[in-house]
Amino acid sequence: QQPVQSPQAVILREGEDAVINCSSSKALYSVHWYRQKHGEAPIFLMILLKGGEQKGHDKISASFNEKKQQSSLYLTASQLSYSGTYFCGTDPNSNFGNEKLTFGTGTRLTIIP
Amino acid sequence: DAMVIQNPRYQVTQFGKPVTLSCSQTLNHNVMYWYQQKSSQAPKLLFHYYDKDFNNEADTPDNFQSRRPNTSFCFLDIRSPGLGDAAMYLCATSRDPGGRSGEQYFGPGTRLTVT
Numbered sequence: 362q363q364p365v366q367s368p369q370a371v372i373l374r375e376g377e378d379a380v381i382n383c384s385s386s387k388a389l390y391s392v393h394w395y396r397q398k399h400g401e402a403p404i405f406l407m408i409l410l411k412g413g414e415q416k417g418h419d420k421i422s423a424s425f426n427e428k429k430q431q432s433s434l435y436l437t438a439s440q441l442s443y444s445g446t447y448f449c450g451t452d453p454n455s456n457f458g459n460e461k462l463t464f465g466t467g468t469r470l471t472i473i474p
Numbered sequence: 475d476a477m478v479i480q481n482p483r484y485q486v487t488q489f490g491k492p493v494t495l496s497c498s499q500t501l502n503h504n505v506m507y508w509y510q511q512k513s514s515q516a517p518k519l520l521f522h523y524y525d526k527d528f529n530n531e532a533d534t535p536d537n538f539q540s541r542r543p544n545t546s547f548c549f550l551d552i553r554s555p556g557l558g559d560a561a562m563y564l565c566a567t568s569r570d571p572g573g574r575s576g577e578q579y580f581g582p583g584t585r586l587t588v589t
Contacts, residue, residue, distance in 0.1 A: 363516065393577065402564060403517065405577035448516055462578065464516035
């Protein structure tokens with residue numbers, strides 16, 4: 362089943378913070394986050410692995426709670442370049458050799474000046 | 475410096491006329507994926523190759539086939555395109571399957587129009 366993201370869409374002013382949530386009905390081994398601008402390919406942001414680790418770089422960070430089967434992406438002091446649709450991609454705790462990502466429902470983020 | 479290349483970028487085909495989309499990579503990654511993405515939706519995995527091992531998603535229509543003749547190239551064949559197959563087709567690669575070791579690198583996509 363497809364992971365559910367919330368919110369579906371959000372509009373922020375430049376400099377404001379945002380949180381995007383991803384919730385799965387399946388146990389997870391890892392969570393990916395990608396950003397896709399209109400008409401372009403998804404671009405990788407980060408991976409989080411089982412263990413509840415929190416990762417980040419610059420002003421974008423994320424957390425992963427495998428017990429709750431949830432991940433959150435945190436965007437701090439948003440910039441115009443952050444606009445796009447954000448997808449989580451989840452990898453269930455499956456056997457080696459048949460792993461694959463199921464992408465979430467997506468969150469459209471619009472940053473306005 | 476292109477890493478994942480897809481050709482053509484835009485493809486128009488007629489209803490029922492077979493079409494082939496191609497993907498090549500310069501990353502020497504052992505995994506290649508094909509996704510279908512319809513407007514305002516998430517990419518949906520059609521199938522993937524781990525080296526030469528082909529993995530088909532259960533809900534991928536039989537109309538969709540794939541070939542991977544070598545590490546660098548992968549093809550998506552749509553045998554009899556229907557209007558519902560109009561979409562962006564994304565090719566991606568990764569060093570290892572899923573999220574175990576690294577990110578997926580996406581190509582720019584081929585936008586398929588069916589008339």
